[in-house]
Amino acid sequence: MDFFQYQNNKLFAEALPVSQLAQQFGTPLYVYSKATLERHWYAFDKAFGDHPHLICFAVKANSNIAVLQTMARLGSGFDIVSQGELERVLKAGGDPAKVVFSGVAKTEREIARALEVGIRCFNVESLPELYRINDVAGKMAKIAPISLRVNPDVDAHTHPYISTGLKENKFGVSVEQARDVYCQASQLAHIQIVGMDCHIGSQLTELQPFLDAADRLIHLMKQLNADGIQLKHLDLGGGLGVPYTNETPPHPTEYAKALLEKLQQFDLEIILEPGRAITANAGILVTKVEYIKTNESRNFAIVDAGMNDMIRPALYQAYMNIIEADRSLAREKAVYDVVGPVCETSDFLGKQRELAIAQGDYLVQRSAGAYGATMSSNYNSRPRTAEIIVDGDQAHLIRQRESYENLWQLERLLP
Ligand SMILES: Cc1ncc(COP(=O)(O)O)c(C=O)c1O
Numbered sequence: 001m002d003f004f005q006y007q008n009n010k011l012f013a014e015a016l017p018v019s020q021l022a023q024q025f026g027t028p029l030y031v032y033s034k035a036t037l038e039r040h041w042y043a044f045d046k047a048f049g050d051h052p053h054l055i056c057f058a059v060k061a062n063s064n065i066a067v068l069q070t071m072a073r074l075g076s077g078f079d080i081v082s083q084g085e086l087e088r089v090l091k092a093g094g095d096p097a098k099v100v101f102s103g104v105a106k107t108e109r110e111i112a113r114a115l116e117v118g119i120r121c122f123n124v125e126s127l128p129e130l131y132r133i134n135d136v137a138g139k140m141a142k143i144a145p146i147s148l149r150v151n152p153d154v155d156a157h158t159h160p161y162i163s164t165g166l167k168e169n170k171f172g173v174s175v176e177q178a179r180d181v182y183c184q185a186s187q188l189a190h191i192q193i194v195g196m197d198c199h200i201g202s203q204l205t206e207l208q209p210f211l212d213a214a215d216r217l218i219h220l221m222k223q224l225n226a227d228g229i230q231l232k233h234l235d236l237g238g239g240l241g242v243p244y245t246n247e248t249p250p251h252p253t254e255y256a257k258a259l260l261e262k263l264q265q266f267d268l269e270i271i272l273e274p275g276r277a278i279t280a281n282a283g284i285l286v287t288k289v290e291y292i293k294t295n296e297s298r299n300f301a302i303v304d305a306g307m308n309d310m311i312r313p314a315l316y317q318a319y320m321n322i323i324e325a326d327r328s329l330a331r332e333k334a335v336y337d338v339v340g341p342v343c344e345t346s347d348f349l350g351k352q353r354e355l356a357i358a359q360g361d362y363l364v365q366r367s368a369g370a371y372g373a374t375m376s377s378n379y380n381s382r383p384r385t386a387e388i389i390v391d392g393d394q395a396h397l398i399r400q401r402e403s404y405e406n407l408w409q410l411e412r413l414l415p
């Protein structure tokens, strides 16, 4: 069942009409469906059945504390890449013992905080990081659990900006170097080797790159076993794609089945770090048509959401569906470029879209629940937008629209 669907030509978010939400909370507005978030999380969790596993939601996809709280209540783990994300997880009631910490530039302070709260594992991305973690743990008289992020050098067949598992990418340690790094790790007094991880990219729509990566990790793991190093878990990262339009990514069940076939013989817990697949289609961005402008070449629908609210089309030329919130209004169809208020030509939500709209109507950008609000900014001094979560017939405000005072509250005038 789709939790964003038309009834009598009006788009509903669960039981509530989207136009009514837009009027009540103002636009632009991010709207999430709690039931959809839960359904997507369970799709991963159930797919692994009885096999020991942990689903660590990738916080970067959607870090609103109410969204994290929803996951935490399901028993989710979390994949973080900064202390800021860690603090959010803790604030939301997440269990630090289910947190894995990825990222290439962990600072001493971030490492110390993660050790202090007792995270599950550091996903180490380089040799100097390994030594830094050992030092910080030593000073705190602690043992740091680590996994090495292996860069398997496989092509994820995705947009080059979100491909992470190639040698030219900054992430992880190459397969060739990894064995030696593990050997060094095994000698360090304040390091405990617990796992191996990889993450080859985002919005993958085929299984094969995941399986190729798993094969390379398994090969390396066997070499480590020969060196006397036993792992407790294998973390295959996130990256499973979603249908933005007509993509047909594998379902989590299919993905899990293929992975389990490869890993059944090993006594390993499987960790996954899905982000987009859980939240993208659990959210929409609602925006109002401020003006319609027509010239000899184009019709422009000028809306109140800009690239500062949703940067994916500008940054990755991402195609995201745009639909009318209310199709019961009698409007003529035309083809529009849907553009925002920001002073950049790349400020668009979608180009050449057939829509039936008039000034003042609401439009909805679909699949906006991942990498939408988290990548938003105050560019052009635009206050960050509000976020709500719909739970059946209840709408909860989970982030207030920023006030203008918020824009400069951290700044100071000169004396
Ligand atoms: C290390 C790591 N884990 C997990 C994710 C989440 O990826 P996705 O949202 O594609 O599932 C990312 C982002 O690509 C990542 O860099």
Ligand SMILES: N[C@@H](CCCC[NH3+])C(=O)O
Pocket: 060, 162, 202, 203, 312, 316, 370, 371
């Ligand atoms: N931000 C990207 C995904 C990058 C994932 C982070 N490693 C997107 O919007 O598609």
